[in-house]
Amino acid sequence: MRALAELVMRGRMQACSIAFIGFAFPFVSSAVIGLVTLRKGSLEGFIVMLWAILPVLLSYFFSENNPYLAVVSGILVLTSLLVAVVLRMVSLWDWTLMAVVLISVFLTLMSGLFFKSELADFVQWVEEVFKLSSAGDVLVLVTMGVAINALLGLMIARWWQALLYNQGGFQKEFHSLKLDKSVGASCLVLALIGLVSNNSFGVWLKLASIPLLICGIAFVHFTVKFLSLNKFWLFLMYVSMLFGTMSFILAGVGAADSFLNLRERLTKR
Structure with a gap:
């Protein structure tokens, strides 16, 4: 993991490439966005996020899967950037935890407004699997998933940052x-x-x-x-x-x- 973090920090091209490829692996894109944002600032993090969201767009327009799954992935990518910005600004985990929940709720609700047809199809599928019968229940489930995944990605990013620049810092911070x-x-x-x-x-x-x-x-x-x-x-x-x-x-x-x-x-x- 240290080698991957070092590769991300070598330059923008490396970070963007890993964020793009990382779409296929849990937490990788979120962690890359988080690490770049924490270390280099929101602008660099935003650029990396744009690359991370490219496979999301490809999935939305060309994948045979339900399009709302791509929307959820997009929400996660954007949330990962925003919560990393919050942590960089305030350096307080308690407020960052609150921000993760609030941002996830807001973006998920917005997705319900702007992607109504995709959400309706997604609800039908989820109803069969999880026995949830309303869009509201599904959105809560999505919000929880986004919040937890964004938080795990941010923690990995903070751990990477500690590995490279502050040995043992993340453990002390988390404890x-x-x-x-x-x-x-x-x-x-x-x-x-x-x-x-x-x-x-x-x-x-x-x-x-x-x-x-x-x-x-x-x-x-x-x-x-x-x-x-x-x-x-x-x-x-x-x-x-x-x-x-x-x-x-x-x-x-x-x-x-x-x-x-x-x-x-x-x-x-």
Whole structure:
């Protein structure tokens, strides 16, 4: 992975080429856009994004797959650029996590307005597979996918940046990740309202749990490192996340950490 990051940083041509080819591989294009943006600025990141979006356009016009899949890929590429710009500007992960969710929601809703026919066809397909019967439900599913994939791409980009210019920096940054109390409170309230609501708007509010979930995961990583535990516990955590209960628990841990500063309590034991 270090060799790939070094190749991206050699020049614009290399970065654009990898972003173009990376369309076929999960997170590669997003990570390349993120790395270039974090290191060289939004203009260079935008140029690389244009190359990353070319295969998306080709897929939209010429692929036999549902065109809305290409639209979703385009949303992911654009989101990857915007969240990298946010992180570069504020250097705060808690606000960046919020930005990931908000940007994903906004762009996905806009796609529903501008690509109505493509979305309608996509809903029919998703209804058969996931038993979702409304465009709103599908858009929530798309938003969640975009947010998580954009976030993973950004984290890979930050990791690459640390590998090249700040050894160990990403681990330290990730292990200290927790939400500010005001941000944590906002996410918790919105997520709880979404949890108890039975309408379609409540489903959207559940997306506020994503920052809490990521912070919960970060706390577990910190705990395993601090207590020198076997990394099997991390593997077990990620496998358990395939079941919804563990994700709720981790989101709860993320919320508790923002209010109680669990890391400080753990280190003072």
